[in-house]
Amino acid sequence: MSDRLFAVYEVPGPAAEAEKTARAIAYEETVEVPLEFPLPARIREEVVGRVGALTPVSGGKFRVEIDFPAALAGGRIGTLLNLTFGNASIWPGVRLVDIVFPDSFLASFPGPNFGVAGLRELLGVQGRPLLATALKPMGSSDEEFAAAAAAFARGGGDIVKDDQNLVDASFAAFETRVSRIAEAVAATGDKCLYFPHLAGPQEELEDRLRVVLGAGLKGVLICPAIVGLDTMRSLASKRKAVFMAHPAYSGSLYAERSHGIEHSLYLGTLMRLAGADITVFPNAGGRFGFTREECRAIATRSRAPLGSLAASWPAPGGGMSLDNTGSMTEDFGQDSIWLVGGRLLMHPGGPEAGAQAFRAKMPV
Amino acid sequence: MSDRLFAVYEVPGPAAEAEKTARAIAYEETVEVPLEFPLPARIREEVVGRVGALTPVSGGKFRVEIDFPAALAGGRIGTLLNLTFGNASIWPGVRLVDIVFPDSFLASFPGPNFGVAGLRELLGVQGRPLLATALKPMGSSDEEFAAAAAAFARGGGDIVKDDQNLVDASFAAFETRVSRIAEAVAATGDKCLYFPHLAGPQEELEDRLRVVLGAGLKGVLICPAIVGLDTMRSLASKRKAVFMAHPAYSGSLYAERSHGIEHSLYLGTLMRLAGADITVFPNAGGRFGFTREECRAIATRSRAPLGSLAASWPAPGGGMSLDNTGSMTEDFGQDSIWLVGGRLLMHPGGPEAGAQAFRAKMPV
Numbered sequence: 075m076s077d078r079l080f081a082v083y084e085v086p087g088p089a090a091e092a093e094k095t096a097r098a099i100a101y102e103e104t105v106e107v108p109l110e111f112p113l114p115a116r117i118r119e120e121v122v123g124r125v126g127a128l129t130p131v132s133g134g135k136f137r138v139e140i141d142f143p144a145a146l147a148g149g150r151i152g153t154l155l156n157l158t159f160g161n162a163s164i165w166p167g168v169r170l171v172d173i174v175f176p177d178s179f180l181a182s183f184p185g186p187n188f189g190v191a192g193l194r195e196l197l198g199v200q201g202r203p204l205l206a207t208a209l210k211p212m213g214s215s216d217e218e219f220a221a222a223a224a225a226f227a228r229g230g231g232d233i234v235k236d237d238q239n240l241v242d243a244s245f246a247a248f249e250t251r252v253s254r255i256a257e258a259v260a261a262t263g264d265k266c267l268y269f270p271h272l273a274g275p276q277e278e279l280e281d282r283l284r285v286v287l288g289a290g291l292k293g294v295l296i297c298p299a300i301v302g303l304d305t306m307r308s309l310a311s312k313r314k315a316v317f318m319a320h321p322a323y324s325g326s327l328y329a330e331r332s333h334g335i336e337h338s339l340y341l342g343t344l345m346r347l348a349g350a351d352i353t354v355f356p357n358a359g360g361r362f363g364f365t366r367e368e369c370r371a372i373a374t375r376s377r378a379p380l381g382s383l384a385a386s387w388p389a390p391g392g393g394m395s396l397d398n399t400g401s402m403t404e405d406f407g408q409d410s411i412w413l414v415g416g417r418l419l420m421h422p423g424g425p426e427a428g429a430q431a432f433r434a435k436m437p438v
Numbered sequence: 439m440s441d442r443l444f445a446v447y448e449v450p451g452p453a454a455e456a457e458k459t460a461r462a463i464a465y466e467e468t469v470e471v472p473l474e475f476p477l478p479a480r481i482r483e484e485v486v487g488r489v490g491a492l493t494p495v496s497g498g499k500f501r502v503e504i505d506f507p508a509a510l511a512g513g514r515i516g517t518l519l520n521l522t523f524g525n526a527s528i529w530p531g532v533r534l535v536d537i538v539f540p541d542s543f544l545a546s547f548p549g550p551n552f553g554v555a556g557l558r559e560l561l562g563v564q565g566r567p568l569l570a571t572a573l574k575p576m577g578s579s580d581e582e583f584a585a586a587a588a589a590f591a592r593g594g595g596d597i598v599k600d601d602q603n604l605v606d607a608s609f610a611a612f613e614t615r616v617s618r619i620a621e622a623v624a625a626t627g628d629k630c631l632y633f634p635h636l637a638g639p640q641e642e643l644e645d646r647l648r649v650v651l652g653a654g655l656k657g658v659l660i661c662p663a664i665v666g667l668d669t670m671r672s673l674a675s676k677r678k679a680v681f682m683a684h685p686a687y688s689g690s691l692y693a694e695r696s697h698g699i700e701h702s703l704y705l706g707t708l709m710r711l712a713g714a715d716i717t718v719f720p721n722a723g724g725r726f727g728f729t730r731e732e733c734r735a736i737a738t739r740s741r742a743p744l745g746s747l748a749a750s751w752p753a754p755g756g757g758m759s760l761d762n763t764g765s766m767t768e769d770f771g772q773d774s775i776w777l778v779g780g781r782l783l784m785h786p787g788g789p790e791a792g793a794q795a796f797r798a799k800m801p802v
Contacts, residue, residue, distance in 0.1 A: 098725070105575030106601055107780040113575060114767070121577035146576070148605045152637055152664045155687050156602060159660070164689030164726045211477060212483035212510070213470030237470055238520060241512045273516055276672040300516045302666030308640040321482070321521050325528030328691045328696040334690040364526045416471040 079144040079179060081123075081158040082172035083136045086161035092136035096125045099168065102161045109311070113195055121146070137171070144175075149182030151304045151348055159335060171336040173343065174265030182306070186351040187314050188293075190377065191386025193351060195436025196316070197265055197293060202436045203408055206233035206389060207428060209255070211215040212240050216251045222425050226418075227259050227266035233393045233411065234259065234306050235295040236271035238320045245278060248280055249285050256289040269318050271295045272309075280389050281307065284311055292316050293351070299324035303348040309350035321352035329363070342375025346386040352411060353386050359401070360393030366405060375404050389413045399435035410436070445487075445522040446536035448499045450739035453492060460475040460489045464504050466525045467555060485510070491746055501535070506538075513546030515668045515712055523699060535700040537707065544745030547671070550715040551678050552657075553748025553760025554741065554773050557715060560656060560680070561629055567772055569793060570597035570753060572779040573619070575602050584622035586789045591623050591630035597625065597775065600635035600661040602684045603660070609642060611650050620653040631726070633682050635659045636673075643669065647677055656680050657715070663688035667712040670713045674713035682753070683714035693727070701732045706739025706758045709750065715725060718752040723765070724757025730769060733734065737770050763799035770797045 097109075100123030105113060113122070126139035148155040159170045184409040194200055207226050223234045223338045240246035252270045259268045259414035270286050270293035272279060279301065286294055293316025296305045300323045310317050311429070321341060327334045328341070335344075337355070345349055345353040353376050356362035358369045388406055391413030402412055421428030449459040459620045461473075464487030490503035492562025510641035511518040523534045550556070558564055571590050573583045587598045606612035623632045634650050636643060643665065650658055661668045664687045664734060671751070674681050685705060691698045694706070699708075701719070709717040717740050720726035720734045737752035752770055755777030766776055778796055785792030 086645050102725075104603060105577065106572075106603055106786070107575050110786050111575070111780055113554055114577075117575055117577035121575070145607070146603075146605055148638075150637075150639055150641075152661070153605055155664050156637070156661065160602060160686035161689075161726075163687050164685060164693050164720060166693050178762050208470075209474070211471050211476075211481055211485070213469065213481035214723055217702075238524060239510075241510055241517055243509070243512075273514075273520070274512075275514055276516075276666065276668040277676075297520065299517070300519050300524075300666070300668075302640065302664065302669055304640040304664075305666055305669065312641075321525050322524035326524075326565055329528050329530050330694050330697055356528060359501075361466075361733060362525075363530050386548060420472070 076175055077144050077178060077414055078141045079147055079176060080139050080141045080174040081170060082139050084131060084137050084138060084169045084171050086167040087130070087134045088316065089136060092128055093393070094136040094166070094326070094347030095127070096170065098189065099123070099162050099165070100125050100270065103157055105148065106161065132167060134171065144179045147179055149179060151307055158228065158299045167333055168332050170339065171338065172339055180383065181239070182384060183347055184311060185346060186349055186386050187309050187310055188316050188351045190387055191388065193316060199409065202438055203223050204232040204387070204411045205230070205377045205432055205436070206235060206411050207231055207418050207425065207429070208235055208237045209240065210237040210415060211421065212237060215302065216254045216309065219251070220255045222419065223255050224258040225424055225426040226429050227262040227264040229426035230433040231266050232349040233267045233268040233269060235318060238297055238322050239294060240241055240271055245282070248274070248282060248379045252286060253289045256291055267316070269295045269316065273297065276305070279309060280312070280435060283309055283315065287313060287315060293318060295320055297322040298345065298348055298350070303344065307348045315346055316351045317349055318352040318354065319345045320354045338371035342372045342377050343380065346376055346380060346383060350386050352389050354389045354391055354413060355426065356392040357390035357394060359398065362392060370405050373410060377409060385409070386409050391415065396435060397434070398433055403437050440503045440596045441508050441539060441540055441542060443511055444503050444505045445534060446501060446503050447496060448501050448535050450531040451498045451500050453500060456502065457644070457709045458490055459532065460502040460504060463487070463526050463529070464489050467521055468510065470505065470525065489624030508543045509662040511543060511784070513543060515671055519667070531697055533697050533700065534703065536703055541746070542773060543799065544747065547711055547747060548675060548713070549710060550713055550750050551674055552680050554714045554751055556748065557680060557767055559752065561631065564594060565772065566802055567770070568751070568775045568802070569594070569598040569796055570599060570775050570777045571595055571659065571782050571789070571793070572599055572601045572777070573604065574601040574705065574783070576601060580618045581613070584619045584758070586783060587619050587632055587707060588622040588626050589789040591626040591628040592789035594797040595630050595634060595793040597631045599633040602635055602659060602661055602686050609646070612638070612797050612800045616650060617653045621657060622654055624654065630704040631656050631680070633657045633659045633680065633712055637661065640665065643673060647673055647679065649675060651679060657682060659684055662712055662714070667708065668699035671712045680715045681713055681746045682716040682718065683709045684718045704736035706736045707744065710744060710747060714750050716753050718755055718777060720756040721758060723762065726756060735768050737774060740772060740789070749773070751767055751775050755779065760795055760799060763796070
């Protein structure tokens with residue numbers, strides 16, 4: 075069985091309908107022919123997905139496991155997505171909730187370059203969560219961003235990242251802005267990492283990453299749903315940088331629970347498989363309607379055993395204030411990153427005092 | 439106004455709630471700070487999106503236009519997706535239904551390399567739809583695929599593409615399979631194009647495209663939602679190939695009408711902007727629940743005026759039989775591609791007779 079990959083779906087009932095949908099997925103994602111197509115026995119037995127038992131779950135839906143020869147996923151992320159959720163993504167009411175990978179598949183993926191342990195070592199921080207912020211609002215000058223980043227570093231912040239909305243007019247403008255902010259953070263003497271947003275034309279991403287690392291920086295923010303999950307994997311395999319994955323543009327996959335891909339599978343497991351050292355997601359209680367259970371599940375999957383892949387950092391963000399840090403500790407524990415944007419930057423004493431205030435709330 | 443980009447959303451009502459959501463999107467997609475953040479007047483006026491009038495639409499929802507400085511989309515697809523549907527994608531109930539681009543934005547995009555006119559010229563076919571099929575089922579041998587492709591060509595087929603599920607074990611296996619099928623099609627002497635599926639590790643895509651063109655082929659099948667829309671755009675800018683875009687893995691964006699991106703905006707406009715010469719989508723009446731209106735809208739947007747971009751070919755596929763070709767003609771007209779897979783391949787007389795039968799149903 076070790077050479078088979080198990081994809082778990084939730085599909086609408088009743089049972090007979092669910093069974094029909096499951097069989098259709100098993101066909102659609104492999105041979106993609108009508109059920110009455112004269113398939114050779116070998117292909118029917120060795121290629122078509124196998125439908126397992128149906129289990130009723132809430133909402134009149136059924137959970138069903140379909141297993142495929144792992145070779146059909148080709149040890150590649152794109153092929154995996156095509157196999158488990160290519161045409162199935164277009165089927166109304168189908169949700170991919172889990173994938174169980176054989177070790178043979180996972181062995182093709184180096185996973186996060188740094189992960190939990192590596193990033194702790196890089197920062198020299200043990201025994202507490204990390205504190206991160208975002209440079210915003212867009213429209214600020216390079217100097218304003220540089221000053222905010224430096225203040226955050228002085229206040230004890232660990233990671234300052236570009237807001238994913240920041241746009242540089244050109245490669246040169248990106249280079250100038252990044253080096254200015256990098257210098258300001260370095261000048262504080264504090265061990266704070268600055269992660270610029272790696273975006274722009276696809277053919278420039280590698281060069282931009284080179285610029286970032288050339289400025290002495292250790293990592294980047296990236297939006298895998300936009301550039302492609304395998305693009306992040308490819309960049310991470312070429313350069314030993316920290317990749318902080320932002321969920322922009324991926325929400326359609328999980329925001330409606332009636333279809334798509336389960337939050338924790340996409341934001342936890344798949345991001346990690348694609349090399350995310352850090353996975354950013356909207357925290358419960360914020361403005362995006364994630365539940366505490368969904369957020370905890372993302373954190374669990376980002377750190378649970380997965381072949382020999384390093385654990386990723388869960389980075390819940392959005393709507394965090396000094397009043398709800400207790401639930402952060404309870405939900406995510408030490409190996410998590412508190413991503414605090416607006417509330418930290420608008421602290422009456424500025425980003426330095428803001429960072430100090432959030433650091434003071436951390437468990438030690 | 440020409441330097442502004444208009445994004446049109448449908449959001450849940452009642453009106454007061456819709457207004458609140460629209461203002462939140464305008465903030466979220468630009469400055470991404472709490473509403474009470476002390477924004478400088480310049481940023482508030484020049485950067486934050488502007489919310490237009492609300493119009494009630496069906497289902498208790500409201501349609502609202504939010505306009506942004508076009509510079510924030512940076513003349514790039516990734517930046518455009520981030521601006522119009524980055525964090526907004528995570529918001530339950532928000533659907534992006536239209537984008538009105540200023541010419542200044544469109545001018546950055548060459549669009550399809552061939553488009554409707556160019557592909558007609560390449561094939562020497564005027565005055566009728568094109569007939570396409572897919573090589574399947576996976577698990578067949580290279581020889582079986584080659585024989586089916588050649589038979590389809592002899593029967594008068596115009597385009598034979600790989601099924602998007604086909605997986606080659608290695609670069610070498612891809613090279614062997616592609617050249618074998620290419621030779622078989624060329625040997626017929628018929629003017630039929632073969633488009634291999636361009637997939638695999640991100641860092642190999644360019645080399646694989648080189649192999650395809652080196653084998654004398656003119657284009658590829660590609661899954662932009664998997665490799666990234668801007669990856670297709672980048673590849674198309676480097677090589678004058680035909681790009682046939684397949685919707686695998688993109689379904690979560692549009693399959694549920696309650697959120698995501700409108701079918702025709704994604705499969706019509708955005709695919710074309712990203713350089714798709716052909717956009718494949720599931721036809722109405724097939725197994726994916728698209729309505730005739732949705733399919734017609736995709737076709738309309740793929741061919742409507744859009745800056746100076748060439749028109750793309752709509753390629754409805756899925757569930758087509760010899761009995762429903764009349765609706766194809768009615769819905770999509772001459773400038774469309776009939777993509778017929780299983781039903782053509784399983785014709786009692788084989789793919790050659792299958793191609794002849796479908797060609798005979800075409801309006802002339």
